[in-house]
Amino acid sequence: MKAPIIKAEGIYKAYGEVEVLKGVSLNVNESEVVVIIGPSGTGKSTLLRCLNLLIKPDRGRIWLNDIEISAPYFNSNRVREQVGMVFQDFNLFNHLTALDNISIALRKVLHMKVAEAKERSLQELNNVNLLDKKDLYPSQLSGGQKQRVAIARALALDPQVMLFDEPTSALDPELIGEVLEAMKTLAEKGMTMIVVTHEMGFAREVANRIIFMEHGNIVEEGSPNEMFLHPQILRTREFLWKITELYGKHENK
Amino acid sequence: MEELIFLYTRYVPEFIEGTKTTLWLTGISLLVGFIIGLPIALARIYGGGWIRKLVIGYVEVFRGTPLLVQLFIIYYGLPEFGITLSQTASAIVSLGLNSAAYQAEYFRGAIQAIDSGQIIAARAVGMSHIKAIRYVVLPQAFRLVIPAWSNEAIGLLKASAVVFLIAMPDLMAKAKIIAGRYFSPIESYLAVAVAYILLVLFLSIFLSFVERRVKIPGLEIETAR
Numbered sequence: 001m002k003a004p005i006i007k008a009e010g011i012y013k014a015y016g017e018v019e020v021l022k023g024v025s026l027n028v029n030e031s032e033v034v035v036i037i038g039p040s041g042t043g044k045s046t047l048l049r050c051l052n053l054l055i056k057p058d059r060g061r062i063w064l065n066d067i068e069i070s071a072p073y074f075n076s077n078r079v080r081e082q083v084g085m086v087f088q089d090f091n092l093f094n095h096l097t098a099l100d101n102i103s104i105a106l107r108k109v110l111h112m113k114v115a116e117a118k119e120r121s122l123q124e125l126n127n128v129n130l131l132d133k134k135d136l137y138p139s140q141l142s143g144g145q146k147q148r149v150a151i152a153r154a155l156a157l158d159p160q161v162m163l164f165d166e167p168t169s170a171l172d173p174e175l176i177g178e179v180l181e182a183m184k185t186l187a188e189k190g191m192t193m194i195v196v197t198h199e200m201g202f203a204r205e206v207a208n209r210i211i212f213m214e215h216g217n218i219v220e221e222g223s224p225n226e227m228f229l230h231p232q233i234l235r236t237r238e239f240l241w242k243i244t245e246l247y248g249k250h251e252n253k
Numbered sequence: 254m255e256e257l258i259f260l261y262t263r264y265v266p267e268f269i270e271g272t273k274t275t276l277w278l279t280g281i282s283l284l285v286g287f288i289i290g291l292p293i294a295l296a297r298i299y300g301g302g303w304i305r306k307l308v309i310g311y312v313e314v315f316r317g318t319p320l321l322v323q324l325f326i327i328y329y330g331l332p333e334f335g336i337t338l339s340q341t342a343s344a345i346v347s348l349g350l351n352s353a354a355y356q357a358e359y360f361r362g363a364i365q366a367i368d369s370g371q372i373i374a375a376r377a378v379g380m381s382h383i384k385a386i387r388y389v390v391l392p393q394a395f396r397l398v399i400p401a402w403s404n405e406a407i408g409l410l411k412a413s414a415v416v417f418l419i420a421m422p423d424l425m426a427k428a429k430i431i432a433g434r435y436f437s438p439i440e441s442y443l444a445v446a447v448a449y450i451l452l453v454l455f456l457s458i459f460l461s462f463v464e465r466r467v468k469i470p471g472l473e474i475e476t477a478r
Binding site: 077078080081084085091093094095105108110138139140153154 | 368370371373374375376377378379380381384388389392393396469470471472
């Protein structure tokens with residue numbers, strides 16, 4: 001049995017009095033697509049940011065490929081070369097073109113040569129069908145295009161795991177589709193993905209496992225079938241019912 | 254009126270000498286102010302504990318006292334502690350240290366105007382905090398700071414006039430000399446005022462040009478229209 005690619009145990013994080021994560025444990029296997037759902041402010045984003053050490057948990061341990069990355073003197077910058085992240089607000093570098101947004105990490109973090117970095121970046125941009133936008137600045141791109149560049153930027157480092165923090169929440173409904181398509185393609189290629197989202201259609205279609213979080217704890221988890229058709233816990237049922245009512249457009253199946 | 258024309262034609266070389274001094278003094282002091290000011294801004298934003306308190310203290314002191322007082326303390330006061338600086342050195346040190354305090358605050362404003370998501374994203378692609386600041390925050394901050402920094406550059410050009418009080422041969426000093434020689438202070442000082450206006454004008458035009466050259470679409474502070 002191969003070890004999980006990401007393992008988190010007992011993650012606890014509090015900001016002053018407020019307990020955001022109350023001891024969350026999680027295993028993700030290679031090529032698994034895990035979708036985390038739940039009400040806002042329940043620690044989903046915080047959990048994601050703990051997994052790539054953008055946030056340091058107060059308690060708990062995290063392993064990437066059996067290496068404990070939460071150890072006190074571990075170089076967290078190296079972790080982020082292996083674990084990519086895509087944000088709700090895109091966070092593209094405003095002073096750089098789409099192409100340079102992708103190549104800058106290759107040049108300044110991986111110390112790739114300029115020509116090689118450029119070629120690699122063009123490839124990644126092509127993979128998300130935005131080659132013709134390579135010389136445009138973020139302010140000249142639509143939301144969906146920005147997010148796809150952000151995905152290309154994260155993928156350029158060739159990570160083992162990709163984290164998505166509500167990637168479509170800031171997008172126009174019409175643009176959500178193109179981003180979800182890109183993510184679906186990524187999943188089909190075998191990328192390990194952990195996605196926080198409200199897009200139930202995506203969860204049902206692409207996820208291998210769905211986790212429902214609330215108040216800093218994992219309430220229930222299971223396969224899409226188990227979760228959508230036979231949720232065991234009342235709270236899960238309540239939440240899913242509300243969400244599917246709200247996002248009714250995904251229910252035409 | 255003839256005296257004015259006489260002044261201008263007869264003393265153009267002197268004015269040019271004075272202008273040169275004013276210009277290079279302003280330039281070097283701006284540079285010193287930048288070299289000291291930027292780290293101060295970074296220390297204030299990213300530093301902890303006593304470093305922050307120290308730099309805040311520095312800024313308060315140099316913004317809170319008149320440039321003239323700082324100049325005199327450095328030129329006339331320091332020798333009592335055994336530190337004797339030449340006129341040029343005193344001028345550069347006081348203008349530089351003063352400018353640093355203002356530049357630090359302008360840089361701090363520009364850096365803090367940049368969305369925190371930029372650093373988070375930079376770290377998410379593996380950059381260290383220092384690399385994130387160097388490759389993502391500062392390039393953007395430099396563009397945002399231009400209007401405020403232009404203000405400082407122009408201000409320093411004019412403020413530099415105080416150095417004539419320690420006998421630095423700048424534009425203002427020349428004005429005084431010429432006024433003394435020909436007993437026509439109004440013509441002399443007016444001529445120098447015009448000279449300063451012209452210098453400031455050229456500086457403004459140059460800085461506007463720079464601003465346009467480095468402009469990036471979308472990288473501005475949002476203004477409602």
